[in-house]
Amino acid sequence: MAGPTRFAFGLVAALACISGGNSATGQQAMLEWPARLRADLARVAALEWRLREAAGNSCPAQISDAGLAIDDRRAYARRDWPLLQSAVGLSELPVVVGVATGGPAEQAGVRAGDELVSIGSDPVGAIVTRRGASALAADALLDEIGAVQAGSVVAVEIRRGGVLMTLPLKPVQHCAIRLVLFTDRGVEAHSDTRNVAISTGMLAFARTDDELALAAGHEFAHVINGDRRGGGIAKRRNMEDAADEHGLRLMGCAGYDQASGLTLFERLGANDWLGFLRAPTHRSWKDRIARLRVLPAAGPCPVAKG
Template structure:
C-alpha cells in the first residue's frame, strides 16, 4: 500500500498532509493486518509520494525551489513504523533511483501542462513490482547529499488510499482505491472509528462486492453486502489491533446527524448497529474469527 495525494485536480501542496498521513497510517495497519485474507498480498512501502508533474506548470518552478523537488519522486511523508520509516527514509527526501536505475527520466511522458498524479501512480506500480521480487536499493537525494538505503516491503493487502477533500461524510472503493473524505475523517476523530469506515470499504473489495455490482448492478442484494462488509470490517480491525467496538459510536454519530454516508440502497443505520452489536457480543470470543468463512481464508 502506498498512499495517494488527495482528489484529482487538486494540488497535493494544498492538501492537509496531516490528514493524508493519518489515513495512510491507518490504511497501512489495516492492510498488514488483513494480509491473510487477501488472495494476492503485495509488498508495501509506507511511502506518500509526489512528483513535479503533480503541480500546474505555472507553479513548478516555485514548488521545486520551496520543496527542493527535482525530477525524481519526493517523499511527502512516511508511515510511522512502516517499511520506509524502518529503512531510514524521511519526509523531504527525493527518490532518484531504484536498484541503480535512474528515475529522473522515468515516465516523463506523463507530465503535461496540467497537474496530474499519473507519473507518481506509475512509479507506485513500478516500486510495488520491484518490492514483490525482494528488497530494493533506493537512491536518495537528501539536503544535497546522495544516499543509498535498503527497502524491504511489508506484506499486506493490495489497497491504495486517497483523501478526497469534501465536506460530505463518505468513503468509497472502486476495487483499486479506497477514498476517504475529509468530512468523514473529521467526524471519525478517533483512529479506531475511522479504521472501521476504511475497513468496511476494504471488506467490499475482499468480498468481491465491487466487481459483483459492476457485473450485475440490478441483481445484487446491496443490503446483504453492506451487512457482510460490516462483519468482515470488525474482523479486519481486530487483526490490525484496532478496537472493533469503535464501529458503534461512529454509526451512532452518522445516525444522529442523518448523514448520507449511506445511500437509499443501504440498510438503515439502526439495523447495522443492531447487527454489529450482536456480532461483537458473540459468544464471548470477541471478533477473533469473525468473517473468516466469508473470505474463504483464515479457517
C-alpha cells in the same frame, strides 16, 4: 457503500484539482492547504498499511509494499509549484510524506521529508517517463516498488538535507488494495473492484483514526468479498451487512478501537434524522450499530475472507 469507479485514475490525479480552491476560504486557507493535504496523505497511508496487514492474503491481488507515501509536484497545477516549495519543500524531486511504523521503509532508514532520487538503477524521472505517468508520478514510483519481488532488496537513493544516501529497501508482500484520497467536501467512502476511495471531507469529519478505519475497513471488505453493483435490495443489503462485519474485524486486527470507531455511525445517524444519508440497500444507522456491537470483540488475525 460500494459505489461507482469515480476514482480509478489513482491518488495524485484526484488531488490535482485541489489547487483551484474556493475564494470564500480566504487567503490564509490558500496558504495552508499544502501542509494540511500532506498531513492527510500521511494519515491515509498509515491507515492503508495497517488495513493491508490486517487483510493478509485475503485480497484479490498481492503487491510488494514498502510502507511509503509519496507526493510529487506534477500532481498539481504548475502555478502552485512555488507555494508547494515554500510551504512544504516540494520541488523537482518526489518527496516521502509518510513512512509506516515498522515497515520496510522505516527499517531501511527512510524518513518523511526525504527526496527520492532513484529506485534500483533508474532515476525517478526515467521511471515516470517509462511508465507514462506524468501527473501520476507518485503512483508510478509506488508501482515500481510494487513490481519488486517481495523479500528481495532494491537500492533506493534519497536526498536528505542536500546529502545523497543509498538505502537497502526490502519490500514485503501485502494486500494490493490502495486507499485513494480524493478532494471532496462530502463525507464519502466508496470502492471499485481493486481500490478504496475516501474523501477529504471524510477525513475532516472523522474525529479519530478509529472512525476513519471503520469507513475504510467497510470498503476494503467490499473489495475483498468481490462485491459488485446490481441485484435486488435484499442481495445488496446482505452484501452491506457482510462488509460491516468484515470491516469491523479488519479494523480490530489493524489495531484500531472498534467501539471508538462505531461513533462514526452514531454521528452520521445524528446528522441524518430524515434518512437522506442512508441508501435503501443499507440498514438504519441504529440497526447497523446494534448488529456490530454484539459481534465478538476479537477474532483470528489476519482476517480471512468470508
